[in-house]
Amino acid sequence: MRNIKKIISSLAILSAVALLGACAANKNTTTDAGAAGNGKFRTLDEIKESKTINIGVFSDKHPFGYVDEEGKYQGYDIYLAERLGKDLGVNINYVSTEAANRIEYLQSGKVDIILANFTVTDERKEAVDFALPYMNVALGVISPKDKVVTDLANWNADDQMIVISGTTAEAFLVKNYPDIKLQKYDSYATAKNALENGNGAAWANDNTEVIAFAKQNPNFTVGIASLGESDTIAPAVTKGNASLLEWLNTEIKTLEGENFFHKAYDETLKDTYGADYANELVVEGKQAK
Secondary structure: OHHHHHHHHHHHHHHHHHHHHHHHHHHHHHHHHOOOOOOOOOOHHHHHHHOEEEEEEOOEEOOOEEEOOOOOEEOHHHHHHHHHHHHHOOEEEEEEOOHHHHHHHHHOOOOOEEOOOOEOOHHHHOOEEEOOOOEEEEEEEEEEOOOOOOOHHHOOOOOEEEEEOOOHHHHHHHHHOOOOEEEEEOOHHHHHHHHHOOOOOEEEEEHHHHHHHHHHOOOEEEEEEEEEEEEEEOOEEEOOOHHHHHHHHHHHHHHHHOOHHHHHHHHHOHHHHOHHHHHHHEOOOOOOO
């Protein structure tokens, strides 16, 4: 009987030790993962040490982030990314993302920074940390010239609005126009094809995107140039990545002093929007909302 009691006592001690070890391991795992709960990130020093930074960008959203005929990333966001990589002294690994994946890619550690026309919203601030903005944006609605949509209050209940999943346009319509039926797509390319093929009555998206599409496709027009309030677009990092966020904010302020973002506009956006839109779209280091 005594031997049995000793065995039971020994097992209890071993179980307690194992439990304490498990708790310690879980604590270390949480610390290593960073301050974003289950999120993972690399600090500024870790990025520098690796000599490479992973930046999430669009590959199909001309003229902001797209792949040209030679297979190279181009656009306004890429112009900024190249400067960030140069000033940080690292190579850039571009990671193609879709709108709905931007937060996931940061939280999983797949990218260090998102530069994919990421609009700053209160909801997104709870999931990621935004740096200072570099562009103004509002929502717009584009439709065929022979059936122009100029007011959502007169929307035909049988029609469907094209949106891209995970965008501010989707969230805005769901909240403010719940009766409008949405036709959702994962990429800009498929949304554009749907509009061209008449699969939806109109397409709601960033006004910068719909204005560019209308200029390239004369059979369509922007019937609503500004829908809802204006917002800003900014780089985003994983929640809690303080060192990278601080560096980004300092960098953006430095670039502001060089008038960098107006130069970026001239190099990448002027051919699409013309000179008149520069001051309206460009933000030079102003505080995000």
